[in-house]
Amino acid sequence: MANSSTSSTTPKETHEVFISFRGEDTRKKFTSHLNSALRRLDIKTYIDDHNLERGDEISQSLLKAIEDAKLSVIIFSKNFANSKWCLDEVVKILECRKYKGQIILPVFYEVDPFHVRHQLESYGEAFVKHEKRFESTLNVVQKWRDALGEAANHSGWDCSINRTESELVEEIAMDVMQKLNRVYVGDLDNQISKLEKLAHLQLEYYKSINTYANRESHEATVERITELKMKRSVRMLRLTREMLSYMEDSEAFEKLF
CATH class of the missing domain: 3.40.50.10140 (Toll/interleukin-1 receptor homology (TIR) domain)
Known part of the structure; x- marks a missing residue:
């Protein structure tokens, strides 16, 4: 049909x-x-x-x-x-x-x-x-x-x-x-794209108003982008919890899944 x-x-x-x-x-x-x-x-x-x-x-x-x-x-x-x-x-x-x-x-x-x-x-x-x-x-x-x-x-x-x-x-x-042996990362790509735009705006704002709070906000956004990119790589490489079990005690482990 x-x-x-x-x-x-x-x-x-x-x-x-x-x-x-x-x-x-x-x-x-x-x-x-x-x-x-x-x-x-x-x-x-x-x-x-x-x-x-x-x-x-x-x-x-x-x-x-x-x-x-x-x-x-x-x-x-x-x-x-x-x-x-x-x-x-x-x-x-x-x-x-x-x-x-x-x-x-x-x-x-x-x-x-x-x-x-x-x-x-x-x-x-x-x-x-x-x-x-x-x-x-x-x-x-x-x-x-x-x-x-x-x-x-x-x-x-x-x-x-x-x-x-x-x-x-x-x-x-x-x-x-x-x-089809496919991996979907479109949801992560969408989040990363939005946060990258936010990080750019925060950086411009931080340059114009140089305060600790503004710098901290920008750094937090950059950190979250890095976490999401790592999560994207884990998904693309089809890495499982078992394969990364050596990282279980780290704070980053749960953020990868």
């Missing part, structure tokens, strides 16, 4: 994550929330932001978008299997999993994972229609069945677990980041 980059209207922009979803089920709800959470972590996604009329065949640009992704999130929802387009996406994603090692992360939104794997309930009803429509090419329908079963067997997220949607999308976004 994706054919344009979230970060730009230019489809050629590189992305790491492809999001497959059924627009009428989740576009303005779960999918948009998850996409926003990923973007806050500086993870580029490929997703359709428009209700576009499509032909029966999946487009080459969409196939290329799936191929270029490192990870695909498949949001299985009630009407997902009704869409030939969505089913073709799953087939292509599994091909990329086989030949390119693409990571697959299924998300079960208001559907039972068992129903998806075995095409029951709304998924079973969808395939009854597909078998009637494509009775001359049932091998294609079987390929869709097999793809759904395989994709749904991957370790993923069941949204029926008792938690708020906001908590869930944040957890999934963090899971995606870890699977």
Whole structure:
């Protein structure tokens, strides 16, 4: 269901994550929330932001978008299997999993994972229609069945677990980041940037009004910037508490985590 980059209207922009979803089920709800959470972590996604009329065949640009992704999130929802387009996406994603090692992360939104794997309930009803429509090419329908079963067997997220949607999308976004072997330091960069501007203003003020209190304020800000830069380095290097256990008795230890 994706054919344009979230970060730009230019489809050629590189992305790491492809999001497959059924627009009428989740576009303005779960999918948009998850996409926003990923973007806050500086993870580029490929997703359709428009209700576009499509032909029966999946487009080459969409196939290329799936191929270029490192990870695909498949949001299985009630009407997902009704869409030939969505089913073709799953087939292509599994091909990329086989030949390119693409990571697959299924998300079960208001559907039972068992129903998806075995095409029951709304998924079973969808395939009854597909078998009637494509009775001359049932091998294609079987390929869709097999793809759904395989994709749904991957370790993923069941949204029926008792938690708020906001908590869930944040957890999934963090899971995606870890699977991409990424480290997020945007929060620290933002703090450092603000404090550096503050330190500059404090220095100018200290030069014009040279008092001990003003100097102390400036030095405290500079010290905090240094602490945050150290914390950023610890996060980037993926240093753990155990790796830095020799520092436990120092005052700086807790400030690094």
